Amino acid sequence: MASLPSILGGLDPTSDRAVFRQIADQLREAIDRGRFKEGEKLPSEAELVEHYGVSRMTVRNSFSILQGEGLVHAEHGRGVFVRPRPPVRRLASDRFARRHREQGKSAFIVEADAAGSHPTVDSLEVKEEKASQDISTRLGSVRRVLARRRRYLLDGRPVELATSYLPLDIARGTQIAEPNPGPGGIYARLEELGHQLDHFEEEIRARMPSPSEVKTLQLASGVPVIHLIRTAFDTAGRAVEVCDTVMAADAYVLSYQLPAT
Numbered sequence: 410m411a412s413l414p415s416i417l418g419g420l421d422p423t424s425d426r427a428v429f430r431q432i433a434d435q436l437r438e439a440i441d442r443g444r445f446k447e448g449e450k451l452p453s454e455a456e457l458v459e460h461y462g463v464s465r466m467t468v469r470n471s472f473s474i475l476q477g478e479g480l481v482h483a484e485h486g487r488g489v490f491v492r493p494r495p496p497v498r499r500l501a502s503d504r505f506a507r508r509h510r511e512q513g514k515s516a517f518i519v520e521a522d523a524a525g526s527h528p529t530v531d532s533l534e535v536k537e538e539k540a541s542q543d544i545s546t547r548l549g550s551v552r553r554v555l556a557r558r559r560r561y562l563l564d565g566r567p568v569e570l571a572t573s574y575l576p577l578d579i580a581r582g583t584q585i586a587e588p589n590p591g592p593g594g595i596y597a598r599l600e601e602l603g604h605q606l607d608h609f610e611e612e613i614r615a616r617m618p619s620p621s622e623v624k625t626l627q628l629a630s631g632v633p634v635i636h637l638i639r640t641a642f643d644t645a646g647r648a649v650e651v652c653d654t655v656m657a658a659d660a661y662v663l664s665y666q667l668p669a670t
Contacts, residue, residue, distance in 0.1 A: 413452060413460045416444050420461055428463060429470035436471065440480055440491055447493045451481060477631035479659055492629065492659060507606075515594035517561055517569075524563070532560040532625075533588055537577060544574045547640050547651045555580040557595070560625065567626045568660040574651045579604065595650065596641070604643040611639045615658060626657050633658045 417435045420428055439445050452460070457468045472489050475481045483489045509519050521528035540554045548554065554574040561569040573595060575585060584590050585598045596606060618626065618634045626634070634655050641650040 413456060417452075417460065420463075428461075429467045430474065432457065432461060432463070432468065432471040433474040436475060437478070437480060440475075445491050447491055449491050450487070451489045451491065453488055476629065479629060479632040482629045507600075509593070511593070511597075514592075515596075521563055526563040527565075529562045529565070530559050531562065532558070534558040535586060535588055537581070540574065544651055544653075547638075548574065548576055548648050551576045553577050555586055557585075563660070566660075567657070569654060569656045570622070570625060571652055571654040574653070575649065579649060599641075599643070599649055604645075604647070604649045606649075607642050607644040607646075609639055609641050611637055613637045613663070618655070622655055626655070628657055629659075635661060635663070 416439050420431050424431065426434075436445075436451065445451055451472075454465050454468045454472075457463075457471075458465055461468075472481065472483065475489075476483065480492060481489050482492050509516065514522075517530075518528050535555070535557050537553055538556050540548065540551055544554060545551055555577055557573040557575075559571055560567055561571065575595070579599070579602065580586055583598060583602060585595050590598050600606060614636050615633050616636055618628055618632075622628070622634060628634070635658050637652075637654045637656065639652045639654070640648050641652075643649050
């Protein structure tokens with residue numbers, strides 16, 4: 410790493426901006442410019458204390474700002490590190506292409522392969538339950554559904570929680586109701602059951618995670634989640650699945666192609 414004076418500037422004593430915020434600004438700019446790269450350790454508290462001539466508490470407050478923004482994470486006894494950029498690119502125009510199902514691959518496996526990561530699924534739960542008002546409406550006023558809950562991991566790191574809701578008259582007694590739905594996932598099974606998929610509708614919003622989501626996804630302080638609700642429709646226009654997904658925002662880039670006309 411280059412010397413600190415060549416990477417970080419000095420403090421402006423004439424500024425009305427608090428000193429710890431000035432330090433955070435300079436560290437943030439250095440990260441944005443690639444002077445501190447992904448996974449790289451930032452200067453230690455002692456080094457920054459010496460460079461800026463401030464107290465340790467001032468430096469810690471600067472680190473807290475960057476942690477709250479999701480730019481860095483602290484490892485006990487090791488220091489503060491630049492968080493990696495999102496490893497997975499979700500291509501909306503390609504992720505549910507039929508050719509992937511025909512190859513026996515789910516969308517998550519396709520994306521993990523593209524990112525060079527090892528995908529796994531755990532915390533799997535499959536059960537029949539009463540549909541919430543929102544899910545019932547999206548599925549055409551059904552009363553009960555088959556719910557499939559699971560957590561997705563990349564290289565052992567939790568990145569996504571997803572629950573699929575399917576009408577019981579479609580899913581009950583089929584392989585969809587089994588823990589392992591087979592090659593190509595539940596969409597492949599739906600098409601085998603005669604529900605040829607026609608299109609998907611997605612609603613996406615960003616929000617801060619709930620305490621349980623922070624725990625289950627092992628989120629660092631300040632990292633938001635992407636909340637996506639997708640409805641799958643067959644060629645007859647019937648909604649055959651609703652998937653409620655919560656993703657760690659620092660794990661994904663959402664990529665879309667939009668028509669110009």
